[in-house]
Amino acid sequence: MVSRVIPVDPFDLVLFGATGDLAKRKILPGLFHRFEVGQMPPEARIIGSARTEMDAEAFRQSTKDAIEEFTPDSPNRAKTLAAFLERLDYVTVDVSSDQGWQDLAQVLRPDVVRAFYLSVGPSLFADIAGRLHECGLATPDSRIVVEKPFGRDLASARALNEGLRACFEEHQIYRIDHYLGKETVQNLMALRFANSLFEPLWNATHVDHVQITVAESIGIDGRGAYYDQSGAMRDMVQNHLVQLLCLTAMEPPSKFTPNAVRDEKVKVIEALDPVEPADIARGQYRADTGGDSYRDHVGNSSSSTESFIAMKVSVANWRWSGTPFYLRTGKRLRARESEIAVVFRDPPHTIFPNVGRLRGNVLVIRLQPDEGITLRTTIKDPGPGGLRLSEVSLDMSFADALGADVRQQDAYERLVMDVIRGDQTLFMRGDEVEAAWAWVDPIIRNWEETGDQPAAYDPGSSGPEEALMLMHRDGRRWRHIGG
Ligand SMILES: NC(=O)C1=CN([C@@H]2O[C@H](COP(=O)(O)OP(=O)(O)OC[C@H]3O[C@@H](n4cnc5c(N)ncnc54)[C@H](OP(=O)(O)O)[C@@H]3O)[C@@H](O)[C@H]2O)C=CC1
Numbered sequence: 001m002v003s004r005v006i007p008v009d010p011f012d013l014v015l016f017g018a019t020g021d022l023a024k025r026k027i028l029p030g031l032f033h034r035f036e037v038g039q040m041p042p043e044a045r046i047i048g049s050a051r052t053e054m055d056a057e058a059f060r061q062s063t064k065d066a067i068e069e070f071t072p073d074s075p076n077r078a079k080t081l082a083a084f085l086e087r088l089d090y091v092t093v094d095v096s097s098d099q100g101w102q103d104l105a106q107v108l109r110p111d112v113v114r115a116f117y118l119s120v121g122p123s124l125f126a127d128i129a130g131r132l133h134e135c136g137l138a139t140p141d142s143r144i145v146v147e148k149p150f151g152r153d154l155a156s157a158r159a160l161n162e163g164l165r166a167c168f169e170e171h172q173i174y175r176i177d178h179y180l181g182k183e184t185v186q187n188l189m190a191l192r193f194a195n196s197l198f199e200p201l202w203n204a205t206h207v208d209h210v211q212i213t214v215a216e217s218i219g220i221d222g223r224g225a226y227y228d229q230s231g232a233m234r235d236m237v238q239n240h241l242v243q244l245l246c247l248t249a250m251e252p253p254s255k256f257t258p259n260a261v262r263d264e265k266v267k268v269i270e271a272l273d274p275v276e277p278a279d280i281a282r283g284q285y286r287a288d289t290g291g292d293s294y295r296d297h298v299g300n301s302s303s304s305t306e307s308f309i310a311m312k313v314s315v316a317n318w319r320w321s322g323t324p325f326y327l328r329t330g331k332r333l334r335a336r337e338s339e340i341a342v343v344f345r346d347p348p349h350t351i352f353p354n355v356g357r358l359r360g361n362v363l364v365i366r367l368q369p370d371e372g373i374t375l376r377t378t379i380k381d382p383g384p385g386g387l388r389l390s391e392v393s394l395d396m397s398f399a400d401a402l403g404a405d406v407r408q409q410d411a412y413e414r415l416v417m418d419v420i421r422g423d424q425t426l427f428m429r430g431d432e433v434e435a436a437w438a439w440v441d442p443i444i445r446n447w448e449e450t451g452d453q454p455a456a457y458d459p460g461s462s463g464p465e466e467a468l469m470l471m472h473r474d475g476r477r478w479r480h481i482g483g
């Protein structure tokens, strides 16, 4: 299958933080891929910016190195890469000072789409927006892209929203949640709203519960300073898992427009019940023999930050009343595996003698690895003899179904192009982020007030015992992590 490419309008993309980790690993390689497939018009330009003094040629060289390191080689890569690098320019700007802004103004063109991507630390977001505004660089048609974390609580998220909105209109602000750019996450919307099969069953009458798992095998190495101040709740649940929950639970939007989709997501967040402490399991990985422990990795021997969280969440509305959503995410787990599993109710009655309990179907939307969709069904064992039943999966791997040669777009490359196109559907709106913090804040505050300590779990396991108990006491089981 050949994927369709819709070219974007000519643009100037200013990448603040162009010498940083995210720019090198994700944003610049993503832009290169879009160039490779012909989505960038000849007039497109990428202007890197950071405090580091260098000229355009040095930036091209460092981008070349990054792309060679972080993208797979291909027969034409060298030639395409050389052409891509010609689109690059660089301007030194210390965004905390007056230095460099006029140089930046001089390289920007008036008649093309203008996008400012803030791939810098969050403490600089509002300052940069302010400076862009003061220097007259933020034209009515320009866009600003803001990385995560978007605040660390409701108050800071509100302040950041105010800072951005003082300089840009909401329709110009693109708050990144890279999970929304993942292929399968969007496929969840296609599955629900482009098929008539699932939607009639997508409610508490038919769904017993939903499990959302984002398991990571990596630990915190190298990101300790940030992570120890955040923990799994702020780093993953408030944004990515809440977004997955929203897309699973939301009502069908009347149309596929940014605000129609985001209106429905906000309604879900606002319908979330407060979570009781008993419905949460927090964990921290600790190796008996040392060396692979969270506390060693973050350099804080008394840290009480969670590297794992599991929780039972209720969406208090007509559609989902009585159907819990179980969320789970953690570092240093058995495998890197993310999925949404919709577990349907058991058949109400069995006509088959001696087959035991008939278990409900499970629809699994696999985010990573091996993106795809699986439906667990019960069938008759093949062959003669008495009727015996087995559970088998109807399995659709996107790689198999769409052709192994169709490279899945990375989330960042899709999202950057959406910015240029002016499509905010896959970006979080300000009220959405604030609603998520309003739900999360009391949970974190309670841990702080009670001095809650996360339970220990072994690196390479499925998390702490307490997470298993959360399910067992409801007569349910987590799906296995790691195949
Ligand atoms: N790395 C990742 O995997 C992810 C990162 N993020 C977010 O993306 C953002 C960037 O992260 P990351 O790339 O890891 O961070 P890095 O620390 O690797 O890079 C920070 C960048 O900001 C520049 N910078 C710092 N201070 C200034 C300043 N005063 N003026 C101009 N430029 C400045 C640095 O360049 P110089 O020193 O030359 O000025 C560098 O290019 C953060 O908000 C982070 O939370 C989000 C998800 C994942």
Ligand SMILES: O=C1O[C@H](COP(=O)(O)O)[C@@H](O)[C@H](O)[C@H]1O
Pocket (backbone or CB within 6 Å): 148, 216, 235, 236
């Ligand atoms: O935003 C973040 O996401 C990554 C996980 O992203 P994935 O695309 O690899 O699933 C996580 O490791 C990181 O802690 C968090 O900040």
